[in-house]
Amino acid sequence: MLQGGVALDRARLVKEAHRSIRKGSKSFSAASRLFDRETRERVWLLYAWCRACDDIADEQDHGRATGPVRLGTRLSPEDRLATIRTLTELAMAGETTGTPAFDALGQLAREVPLTDAMVEDVLAGFALDAADWRPRTQADMLRYCYHVAGAVGVMMAAVMGVAPDDDDTLDRACDLGIAFQIANIVRDLWEDDAQGRCYLPIEWLVEADIPPGEVTKPHYRAVLVPMVARACALARDYESSARVGATRLAFRQRWAVLSAANIYGGIAREVERLGAHAWDHRVSTSRGEKLSHVWSALEEARRLSDAAGDAPRPALSRRQLRALAKI
Incomplete structure (x- = not known):
C-alpha cells in the first residue's frame, strides 16, 4: 500500500x-x-x-465542509x-x-468474503446522488436507503463472519442499515432542504399538499409530523427484523449491533416524540444516553436466543429492493 x-x-x-x-x-x-x-x-x-x-x-x-472552493475547481x-x-x-x-x-x-x-456485487450495491447509492435522484414512492425511498446504508449493513455482516449464502441473515443486516438511514432522513430534513434535497417520497408530499421545495416551511409542520411518524414506523419494522438477525451473531458482535440499533433507533424515536419541534435543533444523543443504550444492549444480548420467527419481515426485503434497480 x-x-x-x-x-x-x-x-x-x-x-x-x-x-x-x-x-x-x-x-x-x-x-x-x-x-x-x-x-x-x-x-x-x-x-x-x-x-x-x-x-x-x-x-x-x-x-x-473543507472551506471555500475556488471558481472552476469544483x-x-x-x-x-x-x-x-x-x-x-x-x-x-x-x-x-x-x-x-x-x-x-x-x-x-x-x-473476508466481500463480493463485487456487495460493493456495487453501495456504489449505486452514490450514483443516485450524482444523478440528483429523488424518491417518488415509498419503495423508491426504501431503495435509496438500501443502497446508501442497507448495502453497507450487508458488508458489515460479511465482516462479522456471516456467510455470503446466508441470505436471511444478510437481509436482516440490511434491514438495520435501512432503519438507520430512515432515522437520518427524518432527523436531517432541515439540513437536506438547505441543500435542495428531500428524501421523503414525493407521493407523500403530494398527499399532504406540500409543494415542492417547501417541506420545511413553518406552516407545513402540522402535516409534516404524521408523515415523519409514518417513516418512523417503517424504521421500527426494519429495526425489529434486524434484531432477529443479531441473535445469530457471536456475543460481542451481538452486543455491538444492538448498541448501534439502540442509539440510532433512539434518534428516530426522539424525532417522533418531539413532533413539530423535532427540527428546532438537530436531534442527537448525549454521552450519557449512549452509555445507557450500550448498557441496555448488554442486557438484551445476554438474554437473546435465536428467534428467527419472532419478528415479521418488513414490506420490502433486500432482494426485492435490489430488483427495483433493474426495473
Missing part, C-alpha cells in the same frame, strides 16, 4: 482507519469498541472506505463518482491505490 510513495502495511492502514472513525462518527466509534479486536479492526477498515467515498462525493472532510458529481469507482475497482482487484482509505478496502477484501 502506498502513501506518498511509501508502502503501508496492515497496521498502518488500521491506524489510519481508526483515526478516520474517531473523527467521522463518535457513535460508530463507540460501538466498534464492543467488538473483539479482529472484528473491530475490520469494521474500521470498512468505515474508512465508506467515509472516503462520502467525502469525495460531497467534497467534504469527514462530513464537514469537480462535477459525475467526475467525483468516477473517482470513487476507479479507486474502488483498483482496490477490489488487489491493486494499490495510493489512498489509505481505498487500500483499506483492498486489505479487507483479502480477509
